[in-house]
Amino acid sequence: MSGYTYLDHAATTPMRAEAVAAMLPHLSEHYANPSGSHRFAREARKAIDDAREVVAEVVGCRPGEVVFTGGGTEADNTAVLGTVARRGGTALCPAAEHHAVLESVHRVHGVVVGTTRTGAVDLEALAFALDTTPDVTLVSVMTINNEVGSVNDIAAVAQVVRRHAPTAVLHTDAVQAPCWLDLRTVTPHVQYLSLSAHKFGGPKGVGVLVVRDGASFQPSIIGGGQERERRSGTHNVAGIVAMAEALRLTDAERPAELVRLAALRDRLVDRLLAELPGVHETVQREHKVAGSAHLCIEGIENEALLFLLDEAGVCASAASACAAGAMEPSHVLAAMGVPIELARGAVRLTLGTASTAADVERGADVIVHAVHQLRRDQPVGVAT
DSSP states (O other): OTTOEEOBTTTOOOOOHHHHHHHGGGGTTOOOOTTSOSHHHHHHHHHHHHHHHHHHHHHTSOGGGEEEESOHHHHHHHHHHHHHHHHOSEEEEETTSOHHHHHHHHHTTOEEEOBOTTSSBOHHHHHHHHHHSTTEEEEEOOSBOTTTOBBOOHHHHHHHHHHHOTTOEEEEEOTTOTTTSOGGGTGGGOSEEEEEGGGTTSOTTOEEEEEOTTOOOOOSSOSSOHHHHTSOSOOOHHHHHHHHHHHHHHHHHHHHHHHHHHHHHHHHHHHHHHHSTTEEESSOGGGBOTTEEEEEETTOOHHHHHHHHHHTTEEOBSSOGGGTTOOSOOHHHHHHTOOHHHHTTEEEEEOOTTOOHHHHHHHHHHHHHHHHHHHTTOOOOOOO
16 A cells, blocks of 8 residues: 555455465466366366465364365354354353454353453463353364454463363464464364464455364355365355465464564554653563554544544554444453553554564654644653
8 A cells, every 4th residue: 555554464464466476367267166077177176275285284284174264254153153053062262352253152152251461361260161161062262362462372271171171172263373373383272273364465255264173063154065065155266275375475484574573563662652651552562472562542542543543644453453433442451451541542553574664663653643643732641
């Protein structure tokens, strides 16, 4: 976006040029339906099979455990609703989950457990809930919080689930994870894992639900038998191929990008802390991923701040993109115990592969100017 400074990579990422290049042939000359039996259909099917191999290698599972979906929300819904529909019982999740999980758990009258001040699941509260809730069949805990960037220790969560509800399956919404974590360290601990291509340089409208061997659910989309009858519907061949290429590159480049983006994030946050009184880091940096800066700014309303940033050509957000337009404070911040007065001034600034040092400097300049404009000499606290 020429002329704009993009600080909203947690909402979506720009498509990588390599993913676009991988996608284009399947939007033009290679257009066959992979469910057919002729030569051109077989070529399309091979493209899907090759993409499945790539995804499986990066995620750390078998190719047959990769189910292609229409995105992360569908994958989350399928894991939660499909498991309860198949097995009965109760679903359980933390209060700071993405709405795709949280609302699915509410729909099946499940249980919501507490969250720590860092935005991670409270393991003691999880253990208590598992001990006191009859017939828990599914637990869902996100790998990385989409709003504040905090990281859950999925291995520790899995230990708690095995100890207190050994028959329950564990799902993780890992939609925010590929840019920041090696998924091979997460997948061995779960039965289900959700991904969404547009969070790591792929196209919108395509995702993955990893279904480990032995896990079963009731499909929500039926009628065609695709994906071994786990997700019917004609395959989005172009999107699947592009997603696999974006995921492969993200995995290969992650070590270097973590170092680069952590330095950029630190520069951005340090400038705001130094130049604006009354700015608070919502989650300390050791508890969250390298590209995430979530701040609560005293003396402002985030709706007004985002308006000024947009007018100046800086893209940011106050909460999850799925909650855009909602004026009430974020459910994540409420779960973390952030006072409502601070939550009203919350802003999410997230970096990604396309981010540069110039983006950080310009973003900081614009934010500082906008906050001063909004405060109009109102008294505020001291920067922390």
